Amino acid sequence: MAITYKDATIQEVNDAMQSSWNAFKEYRKKDLKERAQFLKTVAREMQDVSAELISTASRETNLDEARLTVEFNRTVFQLTSYADACANGTWLDIRIDTGDSKRNPPKPDLRKMLVPLGPVVVFGSSNFPFAYSTAGGDTACALAAGCPVVIKAHPAHAETSELVANAVQRAAKKCGLPEGVFIHLHGASFEVGKALVQHPLTKAVGFTGSFEGGKALFDLANGREEPIPVFSEMGSVNPVFMLPAKLKSDAATIATMYADSITQSVGQFCTNPGILVGVEDYSLEQFKKFLGKQIQKVRPAKMLHPGIAKSFVQKREKALAQKSVAVAATTEFEPDENESIPTLAEVPAKEFLKNTLLHKEVFGPFSLLVKCSDVNEMTQVANAIEGQLTCSLIATNDEVKANPKLVEILKDKCGRFVLNGVPTGVEVALSMHHGGPYPATTDSRFTAVGADGIKRFARPVCFQNWSNELLPDELKNENPLNLWRTVNNELSKDPVI
Template structure:
């Protein structure tokens, strides 16, 4: 579908960012309650768009209405989650060390620290989540919660959906008497527009969800600035799943059913799709592959998000299958039409996988490669070779965990989220979630893009030394007028 909206020029982008910076001076001073009500109101205005929003998103992305309804609920839930976080207050990490003027040989000053917003944040909408990772998604809601204005570059694959959500946010801005440019919206399909947004003088940080190439390009644009800024890119991940021998022996059919569903969920268009399966070769593994083949064979193809993703899936899956030593285990048997994807399971030996870096790359779509290893040591070598991941999963029994301590110890160095007996597709939005991981999964493994701690990407710490109490931010004043939890002289107090 052609994008009906005008592409923003470099001059227009610079003006947008200038307006965003002016709004920052006002918005960052808004009270906790004012910002909380603003986030709640955005959620209400998005819901008020009703089924028309879902229908437009389905028309643009080929995603079913039921999936989009769930994603919209997740999006409004995120907004309300951050409103609750603001009211609770401990996220600001208010820390007070009171003065000790009598301390010898040197007196101790009064020191008080808290987190403050960075400034205008640029968010690039994601193609595969038109709500939850786009216009009013997690990057936007967390940045607004932090006190940062936001400029969103709409993803061209669902530009009209993005415009509708932008309209809802504008209504919330007016209703809550927020600065008019606390949220702005631009369109662009060129590399120049993305580069201009990152390199604009007033841009303070960037959030991106998408391809490895796209995320790295934005990171490099930042590095070229006179004053580099943080770029939080969530990029490719093949999310290795390790099937251990005892569970393969005991739960063969159930494991195959579970993973046939996970690999093909949403036609594989999730950043947590299980694109790599690892196991030591055994008769139980062969049985697992037979059951998995049966499940994959029966899957009906469905349209992918847009033609570009479909073309990339066709190209990358074909290239992987042409590699020496790679065999096609199963492909869905139905006939695919237009931009429909055919789910694929392929297999390769551990030795071949280790020798061919192309097989380590993400194939975005309903594709998964099973690596059959000689023994546990080769499996560990394969796991180490895949670099950073968003997730890694262990399928095993208690006996498996006891029998493979070296493998288990390796997992935290591989991924940001480690699953046991589950599927990586599905990311709960909560305080404990980590949606991030070592490079190349993300550009900064210290942060998460999901859950309340996503706000930490858009803030920095500031220390006030020996300031008069009346001139301190409310969060650091002696009386604690915000009634938040604070660390005072190494003890949590309210």
């Protein structure tokens, strides 16, 4: 039996933000090691109840336990690796320029580092109940930055969210942190989210989900008396451009790789490849045949929740009803209620270029093969697509070199540019960029994955002419925390003399 939770009232939202603000005053004083310790304790508290978490999430999301175990481990890795990055402190972007009293006018001593923005409101996603929800990437980044977090649980896995929140709160207690450092609220209605984003004590927002949801929060935040930064990761179609020579050399392998990428986790990854673009020739026909055969064999599966299943059916049907769109392959099994229908559709590039509806995401196991007459037309398709989390290119080295225009356009459209691989599988690493031009996200300069995501929730403060004893440890001459700092334009860990 699913537990139902009451939406937070406006009074509860106000109390939560006030409590978060009070906690901010304490929490931001915690040093980097204490914050790292907190994140690692959260990871351990979650691990202690992993079986219960995974089984509850599986019941709520219809995702199988193997898939959720991978995600759970990813979440633990995020917490511990961001904890290490937090403690390491390079993200503070410390810059020191020493003064010179003999210059006319005297040159002041200037020392800059990042400080936390304040309470961050995080919206859990539906498709990642662990990694991009309650104690997921946004939460880990905000806590590492020194910001308390108020989370709005995703109603589709509210019980999982509650259990994760309990683990975080146990960790906070063990670390001697104020209760308000992490607050968990339920809210199936949009009103709760709206009140949270509009609250004057909210200083930033993290969101992972649909374009409609992310854009609505962005607009609310910009409409405030004091606008605040919103990082909304809103998904994308993650187009794949396949050049002829590479496809010819390996159509079967590429088809297998993509059949898996399109359908894994019931196609519910934000990096799911929703558009495949190729040049009409024998190899493309072969590729389509191979891919189609594998799509046919994929069994329908329950989607995350009935709303997503309904939306998938509607968007799929709408796409298939467009002029010149045909089904290339679909599952040979009959779907039950709320189940997906793995599908490969096809359309000539000429029609794709005319119809922007086909450029939009059909969230689920659906991909559209866009057939071009030549690489020129393929370049037009690249030009026509919107901003993306990822673009992928299937090409030989010679093809990459022979098509600089296509390569440059694709780079321009995305946050991550994959060569001869699949966009799904977002590595957690400092070098990862999980972001991209609008509408993939609301700010292409920031990432949702990797420790650079901490910077979404911090801002620089420059201390001018403070004496050494009054400066934060991070900026003291002797560099007691042994941090990387740029001193008089040179990176170093040396003390300032």
